[in-house]
Amino acid sequence: MKNPKSLGVIFLISFNLWNCEAEHKNYNLETSVLLALTSAASVPPGSLFKLPDSNQTNCYDTSGATRACAGTGEDGEVTNTPAPFSLQLQDSGETILEESSGLTWQRCLFGMIWNGSTCIGSSLNVYWQVANAYCNSLTTAGRSWRLPTARESVLFGDHSQTTFLSNTYFPNLQAAGGWTSTPAVGFFGRYLFYAVGSISAMDETNNFPVRCVSGPKVPNASFTDMGDGTVQEDNTGLLIKKCAYSQADDATCTGSANALTWQQALDYCNNLNFASRTDWRLPSVRESYFILEPSLTSSNLPLSLFPNSSQASIAWTGTTANNALTNAHAQMVYQLNSYSKSDTSSVRARCVAGP
Template structure:
């Protein structure tokens, strides 16, 4: 019966949107502006949002061989940073709460049904407007639901395992990926989070799966120039080095950011003594989404605070890609890439400290 209701709702929403947009391509600026409002993020008074750890606890060298974490500067060395990644079953098993972010997730993606013990069926792929309308109309467990923002969707993957979502909490092998509400700046698209936790912009009329979220929205990045070559991000408590490796530490970050391989980037940040701090490191994949702001445009950091456009180049994170241990995540704008740890041609380093 639940399966029938789910599919009937999909048919109703799809039919309505089909009538509104016969060719699914006739967008205009007014429509784009209205849709962009769905990704406005704010934290209501009293919210205690904390950025959950990526949950990577094992460290790997450039060949993908395990090694002791102490002194490496890898993500695995910094457990529960800034806060633990904690999942809790709720609502008679239908939903999962991630405690640090305070986000509640559907246990089964759209198209699947919770039986009381597992998810059955198969997830369904739909275009963005259907996914958005469905989440906005969902009433499971008496909660208000929505499509997650790209930043929120990036908080769900568990980077301690290949499946990225633990089967205990998200059964039947369903991935973490799907549609988000965040507009892809520059064209009529939205950001899509892959099952591996990477974010990519995609046309809204492409069909993909999705999973709805409930709870207080994750905040936008909020930057303050401390005046000593560092920038503070208020929501995470992280300090960000204003200038990337290779740039001069002056008010304009003169020069070009220089590429490094992953081990070189780890060593650079791990050994950095700057602004009276020695606890510098590469950001984790989670933290990298909170030292960026996609609404800015083609650059993921505000030029007024992070001068010199070369700062937008792809930058390493300290998080190993668990499907291929000889690679690591790197970020450009609001997208996440995977590069070989030996790559020294394309990837740069920007260090963080704290919180």
């Protein structure tokens, strides 16, 4: 771990780099922290959080060739679900609003400057404490800013884009990933968001890019057992099948969760008739982050509601990896990690429906 002296040196260097710009001259860390705590309210109780669609509109077979989406069960078939993905320029082009989530994103990474038409300069990589202090002190467009949570960090990317971000909205792309504020449970670190849309745990003393967010905080997961073999995530309305593929649909999800190829997993969920519903599917890569709760200690799924979850510690999503069309995203129950897996890999399946 870096000692306090080196932390201070790095912070001062970072401060001097961004303090020379007009938008950063009103630096007041204490005031900014207080503003962030008071203005970043969560979604109001009783209303569903509008989880934006991944925006993946094409479907692909296991060779990576485009195919018709109808009947595939892929992410590209289920559009605008749970809510549309829509980006909007704000603040004279300096920030980007994602309308469904209500989150406003810094258009240029830390170290880059918006000159009225594009992001100029180069992004700076810093360790987590500097990243957190920078976002808390930022005053761009008169807004209160913070590091995004792990869940928030997956909401502004566009899974129709090979680069994950659209150059129209995020010009001069450099190191599109960055730090999040979410602690990695059982690990000295925080979750790091990557340009391809995946997340993994990273030691806080490593250096990575920073992109700040403003707006209402995305809620933590809240689950309700529906008593019919399904569990509802209350904030999104998403319905989750309690037991994974090939487990018995009993109180403890007895048995092993057998692995499937991606196509087999798509077919299983797409043809499932369970709990009086036939609209089952693999979750999108975005939905996969909302059937987990990273504040839990031993597992990101509450074991009282999802027993025997270790049998399905990694499960498929319906989203193709936009930078490798013969791969799809898979989500790990533990440590909130996501992966890009070959479609022919053997991975478990847990289905969702709704909302």
